[in-house]
Amino acid sequence: xxxxxxxxxxxxxxxxxxxxxxxxxxxxxxxxxxxxxxxxxxxxxxxxxxxxxxxxxxxxxxxxxxxxxxxxxxxxxxxxxxxxxxxxxxxxxxxxxxxxxxxxxxxxxxxxxxxxxxxxxxxxxxxxxxxxxxxxxxxxxxxxxxxxxxxxxxxxxxxxxxxxxxxxxxxxxxxxxxxxxxxxxxxxxxxxxxx
Numbered sequence: 001x002x003x004x005x006x007x008x009x010x011x012x013x014x015x016x017x018x019x020x021x022x023x024x025x026x027x028x029x030x031x032x033x034x035x036x037x038x039x040x041x042x043x044x045x046x047x048x049x050x051x052x053x054x055x056x057x058x059x060x061x062x063x064x065x066x067x068x069x070x071x072x073x074x075x076x077x078x079x080x081x082x083x084x085x086x087x088x089x090x091x092x093x094x095x096x097x098x099x100x101x102x103x104x105x106x107x108x109x110x111x112x113x114x115x116x117x118x119x120x121x122x123x124x125x126x127x128x129x130x131x132x133x134x135x136x137x138x139x140x141x142x143x144x145x146x147x148x149x150x151x152x153x154x155x156x157x158x159x160x161x162x163x164x165x166x167x168x169x170x171x172x173x174x175x176x177x178x179x180x181x182x183x184x185x186x187x188x189x190x191x192x193x194x195x
Contacts, residue, residue, distance in 0.1 A: 020069030027064020
């Protein structure tokens, strides 16, 4: 187990913030561009209040900052400390069901986000033909359908995650760090008692 120094922590922070700010600048450009396109071509967007338009642009900017900063943080750790690869103790190949469970577990958040986007697109497409609803009612209904679908997928993901995590065995040497700490404490106690 490696304990990082204050200098390493500051270097990591600076790297993360620097790349996060680059991402937020890109997000601001995209948000403003989309806002200008909406202002020019969408009567619905033109009728929105200024605070709502500002929220639209700032949401894209903030999301871009968060996503790029997170990726930069992970990239910094890979560059500085190398990439961690779990040692597979199993030599036999996974069955089709186990491979599917592993894939779904590894890509859980992408699947949940994609479900929400596809749910919104599908429900908007389905509701758009209903001439008795206003546009805002269609959007609210689409959001509700999509949220319901996303919650179902989220619960299924949690159940799948709990099912696979309880069956996983600890790899060899998993708790080795505890023994290392105990040994180091004994060594330090010997040194302090001998002085």
